[in-house]
Amino acid sequence: MAQLENSQQVALLRGINVGRAKRVAMADLRKLLGDLGFAQVRTVLNSGNVVYDGGAVAPAEAAARIEEALVLKLGVAARVTVLSASQFAELIEQNTLAPAADAARLLTLVLNNSADIQRLAPLLQRPWQPEALALGRWAAYAWCPDGVLASKVVASLGALLGDGVTSRNWATMQKLHALLNGPEVAATSAKEH
Template sequence: MTTLQNSQQVAFLRGINVGRAKRVAMADLRKLLGDLGFANVRTVLNSGNVVYDADRVAPAEAAARIEEALVLKLGVAARVTVLSARQFSELIAQNTLAPVADAARLLALVLNNPADVQRLAPLLQQPWQPEALALGQWAAYAWCPDGVLASKVLAALGAMLGDGVTSRNWATMHKLKLLLDGADVAAPASIQET
């Protein structure tokens, strides 16, 4: 396993390729990030998950550059949240729901502004059973045993944060972690969308 590199980042594009709106081909997205000067650009699935090397570009600056380029080059407005490899590793480690939950029904809601976790803290006091909610420094975690469409936790988080959060299921987060840990992305077809 490779040690996390300081220059690696993970970008999450909110709301692309959901239904017919905001369609972005992953090849176009990889090219766009390459044109911005990012190296070793890899995508996971078709829903706006990108791992790349950013050299010395801070995550917030990378997010702003990607958002602007999406509009200017692809005509798509989408909120972008970027975490460094270290921040992403912390996000993974801070999920207290992961050991007991099915990865398809466990969501990580990545915060665009980490300070929003303070706004979410009162939600921990509410009874969500059979659902569950946990908070970390970079994300909220929601266990949705009856599915995401019926989730009261997700509805509450969405009402509080709007587009200030983007969600991914835990299986997708695991795939991103594999890329950051140096997995051979050419081998498993489920990791890289061509």
């Protein structure tokens, strides 16, 4: 069982099922990953969040395979960010804004390239109040009390990173974390929020 847990990965597809653009049914997405040889493929919500067993395939290679298959099999071009289960756990642990924030207004901006976090460090010096910004190794975290669309933090992050980042609210990240860690974590998460 430990081998399965160590080989679990999370894939986040950027910009699918937003409005009428890039429509992908989750059943088609699960089948696509299964056809690529990934096992135990599960999706969360309808926005391109996938947990699966990646076997011996490294996250970067999995992302490239999924991106290519999306175009070839479904006709959809989308950036895909893949994190291993341990990277995702670290991402969850490093969010210093989580305890005080409403999960729906706390945005996690997951980086395609973790080295990009260095480009974001100067943003920590800006006065964002009432918003807030925190950085981890794999993501930036933005507290958006007035909503994501009105957020100056999110606009600044987007201007610096473009399509090198994909975002999810904290509630979605918690659901993915629970799915990675089994029913006992899911029950604890449900009690906390």
